[in-house]
Amino acid sequence: MADYTKPAPNSRPPSVDRIVRSGGAAALVDVHGRSEVTRAARLVLSDLRQKLLNGEATDLAEEAVVGAMSQLLARVSDHPLRRVLNLTGTVLHTNLGRATLPKEAIDAVVDVARGASNLEYDIAAGSRGDRDQHLEAALQRLVGCEAATVVNNNAAAVMLVLNTLALGRQVPVSRGELVEIGGSFRIPEIMSGSGCTLREVGTTNRTHLKDFERALGPDTGLVMKVHTSNYVIEGFTASVTEKELAALCQSNGLPFVVDLGAGSLVDLRRYGLPHEPTPAETLRAGADLVTFSGDKLLGGPQAGIIAGRKSLIDRLKANPMKRALRCDKMTIAALGAVLRLYADPDRLAERLPTLRALTRPIDEIRALADRLVEPFSRSFTGRASVTVVECTSVIGSGALPRKTIPSVGIAFCPLGERSSGTALSRICRSFAGLPTPVIGRIHDGAFVLDLRCLEHADELERIAGQLRIEP
Numbered sequence: 386m387a388d389y390t391k392p393a394p395n396s397r398p399p400s401v402d403r404i405v406r407s408g409g410a411a412a413l414v415d416v417h418g419r420s421e422v423t424r425a426a427r428l429v430l431s432d433l434r435q436k437l438l439n440g441e442a443t444d445l446a447e448e449a450v451v452g453a454m455s456q457l458l459a460r461v462s463d464h465p466l467r468r469v470l471n472l473t474g475t476v477l478h479t480n481l482g483r484a485t486l487p488k489e490a491i492d493a494v495v496d497v498a499r500g501a502s503n504l505e506y507d508i509a510a511g512s513r514g515d516r517d518q519h520l521e522a523a524l525q526r527l528v529g530c531e532a533a534t535v536v537n538n539n540a541a542a543v544m545l546v547l548n549t550l551a552l553g554r555q556v557p558v559s560r561g562e563l564v565e566i567g568g569s570f571r572i573p574e575i576m577s578g579s580g581c582t583l584r585e586v587g588t589t590n591r592t593h594l595k596d597f598e599r600a601l602g603p604d605t606g607l608v609m610k611v612h613t614s615n616y617v618i619e620g621f622t623a624s625v626t627e628k629e630l631a632a633l634c635q636s637n638g639l640p641f642v643v644d645l646g647a648g649s650l651v652d653l654r655r656y657g658l659p660h661e662p663t664p665a666e667t668l669r670a671g672a673d674l675v676t677f678s679g680d681k682l683l684g685g686p687q688a689g690i691i692a693g694r695k696s697l698i699d700r701l702k703a704n705p706m707k708r709a710l711r712c713d714k715m716t717i718a719a720l721g722a723v724l725r726l727y728a729d730p731d732r733l734a735e736r737l738p739t740l741r742a743l744t745r746p747i748d749e750i751r752a753l754a755d756r757l758v759e760p761f762s763r764s765f766t767g768r769a770s771v772t773v774v775e776c777t778s779v780i781g782s783g784a785l786p787r788k789t790i791p792s793v794g795i796a797f798c799p800l801g802e803r804s805s806g807t808a809l810s811r812i813c814r815s816f817a818g819l820p821t822p823v824i825g826r827i828h829d830g831a832f833v834l835d836l837r838c839l840e841h842a843d844e845l846e847r848i849a850g851q852l853r854i855e856p
Contacts, residue, residue, distance in 0.1 A: 397437075397445075398430045398433045398434055398437070398445050398450070399430070399445070399447060399450065400430075401423065401426045401427055401430060403447075404426045404430070404447065404450055404451065404454070405419065405422055405423050405426055407447055407451065409447060409448060409451035410422055410426070410451050410454065413425075413451070413454060413455060413458060416458075417458050417462060421458065421462075422454065422458070425454040425457045425458050426450070426454055428457060429450055429453045429454050429457060430450065432453075433445065433450070467821075467822065468821060469481060469821065469822040469823070469824050470821060470822070470823045470824065470839070470844070470845065470848075471824055471838050472794070472823060472824060472825045472834040472835050472836065472838065472839060473824055473825060473826045473835060474776060474777065474778040474779065474792060474794070474826060474833070474835030474837065475778070475779050475780075475781035476739065476742045476743055476778060476779070476780055476781055476837065476838060477680075477681055477682075477739065477780055477781035477782035478781050478782075479781070479782055481824065483680045483681060483687070483781075483782055484680045484681065484683070484684045484685060484686075484738070484739045485684075485738040485739065485742075485838075485840075486685070486686065486719055486723070486738070487684070487722070487723065487726060487736055487737055487738055489722040489723070489725070489726060489736070490685065490686070490718075490719040490720075490722040490723050491719075492722070493718040493719055493721065493722040494715045494718050494719050496718065497714050497715060497718045498714075498715055502714055502718075504516050504519075504714045504717070515702075516711065516712070516714075516717060517533070517534050517535060517702070519717050519718075519721050520533065520535055520717060520720060520721055520724065521533050521534075523721065523724040523725065523727075523728075524690065524692055524724065526728075527650050527665070527724065527727055528650070528664045528665050528668065528675075528692045529665045529668055529669070530664075530668055530675075530692035530693050530694075531693065531694055531695040531698070532692070532693070532694070532695035532698035532699070533690060533691060533692040533693075533698065534690075534691050534698055534701055534702055534707070535679070535688050535689065535690050535691070535711075535712050535716075535717070535720065536688070536689045536691070536707070536710040536711060536712065537687065537688065537689065537710055537711070537712055537716070538678065538680075538687050538688065538689045539644070539646060539648075539676055539677060539678040539689040539690075540575060540689065541689050541710040542644075542676040542677075542689030542690065542691045543572075543575055543579075543644050543676055543689075544575055544578060544579045544706070544710070545691070545701055545704060545706055545707060545710055546607075546642055546674060546676060546691060546701065547575070547576060547579035547580070547581050547606075547607075547609075548579040548580050548581070548704065548706055549700050549701050549704045549706075550606055550607050550640050550642075550697065550700070551579075551581040551606025551607050552579070552580045552581060552606070553580060553581065553606075554581055554582070554604050554605060554606030554607075555581065555582045555583075555584040555600075555602070555604045555605050555606060556576060556581050556582070556583060556584060556605075556606055556607055556608070556609050557584040557585075557586050557597055557600040557601065557605065557608050557609075558572065558576075558583060558584070558585065558586065558608075558609050558610075558611060559585075559586055559587045559592040559596075559610070559611075559624065559625070560585050560586065560587050560588055560589050560592065561587065561588070561589050561590060561591075561592055561613070561622075561624065562610065562611035562612075562613055563583075563585070563611075564611055564613055572611060572644075581606055582604075584600050584605075586599075586600045590620065590621060590622045590623075591621065591622060591623040591624075592623065592624055592625055593623060593625065594625050594629050594630075594633065596625075597625060597630065597633060598633065601633075601637055601639070605637075605639060606639075606640075607634075607639055607640040607641070607642055608630055608633070608634050608639055608640075608641050608642070609641075609642045609643070609644065610625075610627060610630055610641075610642070610643045610644070610672075611643075611644045611646075612643065612644060612645045612646050612647075612662060626670070627641075627643060627667060627670035627671060627672060628670050628671055630671075631670060631671020631672060631673075632671065634673070635671070640673045640674065640697060641671065641672050641673050641674075642672065642673065642674045642675070642676070643667045643672040643674070643675045643676070644675075644676045644677075645662060645663075645664060645667060645675055645676065645677040646677065646678060646681070647661060647677065647678060647681040647682045647782065648663070648664055648675075648676075648677020648678055648681065648682060648683060648690070649661045649662075649663055649682035649683065650663060650664065650665075650682075650683055650727055651663065651727065651730060651733065653682075655730075656734055656740065656743070656744045657744065658743060658744070658788070659788050661682060664677055664690075664692055668692065668693060672693065673693050673694045673697055674691055674692070674693035674694065674697055674698075675691070675692055675693055676689060676690065676691050677689075677690050678690070678782075679716075679720050679723075680782075681782045682739065682780075683723065683739075684723060684737045684738065684739035684740060685719060685720045685723035685724075686715075686716050686719040686720055686723075687716070688712055688716055688720055689710075723737070738840070742837055742838045743780065743790065745837055747791050747792070747793065750792055750793045750836050750837055751773070751793045753793075753836045753839060753842050754773040754793045754794065754795055754836055755773060756842060756846070757795060757836075757842060757845055757846060757849065758771055758772065758773050758795055760846055760849035760850065761795060761797070761849045761852075763849070764849050764850070764852045765797060765852075767800070768799065768800060769797045769798055769799045769800055769808075769812065770796075770797075770798045770800060771795060771796070771797055772795070772796050772798070773793060773794075773795060773796075774793070774794055774795070774796040774831075774833065775791070775792075775793060776792050776793065776794045776828070776833060776835050777789040777790060777791060777792060778790045778791075778792040778835055778837045778838075790837070792835050792836070792837040793835075793836060794825075794833045794834050794835040794836055795833070795834045795836070796828075796831040796832070796833050797812050797831060797832040797833075797834075798830060798831040798832075799812070809827055809830070809831075809832055812832045813825070813827070813832055815852055816832075816834075816852070819848055819851060819852070820851070821844070821848070823845070823848060
């Protein structure tokens, strides 16, 4: 009997070797290399054989096979980390990479990335150096500390401090400060992972000095205060000041550590923003160590900075964990360049993208919206109304949670029967599918592009002409 599961001889796919040697595949080999093209040919041809066995209509022409290979290679070779336009209205968006680096930091990264550098080499002495030496002097000047060290993020900074100074011991913390810092990482879990034991004191809304006094004992390693930068408790509340805790720790011979989180290096009131505690203020209040982020209000790369007493910093550097958490040369180069900008506070707001976005005049943003609304209206004719709207931006990344900043955006509202969640999702996908994805937000039945963080209006204007809206 005939075997009907096998394809007829004239309907068999071409061989892998034939496809790879074909003229159509030559261009793919030039771009991706023969090994990757051969792998793609095997995958595509295997899929075609399976379709034939399933009785599906299949195009076996050489051009069709090479075209399928080209699409497959384009998908797998595309850079997974891509630049996007953050028009969500959240200036420091954790999912979108937080702070935008200034040109000076980008140039510094490129410079050290292209060759060798004195990362751990003292050029003057001609001997091994310390990678912290490239940042410590600037931090001493800006923060007013005896010494400083840097690790790869602020959670790592807290872990290093706890593991070094309180391993196997208790750390009293107010219940009102047991925060979750994002991505489900919580202070109690960081403490557990650091090898110390959390000693909760006080209540969620009220903690007093006597609560800490009762918690101290021979098993206490240090006292920690966590700045609750990502939420606010209002009403019947009480907390212990840094000065009070510093005095208590000093009288008991214990280190006092403050985790600031966002950690602005300047008084934001100078730029018309609400006050956020600075590391310098924290150390002046009596803290022995302060930890804070490099990629939040500071406006630099992802990093965790620890500043304070030299004797304690030396102990942190001697911990083997420090090597596991240290920063690479590109982070150090970028952070060093950002710290240098702070030496000129008069021009900081115009040179540091984070601060520039937070302080951008509303009239400037409105002018951008007025310029862009017409080209977008042409792209969405018959599909959505496109209007300039007042909106509000937020700082993000847990900084100043109650502060919103007036802004202006462009709203896309689906018309008629299209005014549904499906239509809004379609608009979102259209913007996300652009060569440079544009990320906005859905608010009050419209897709909104908040223009506060838009640096180059001409780029978004070109994008308006590239949009292809799904039917």
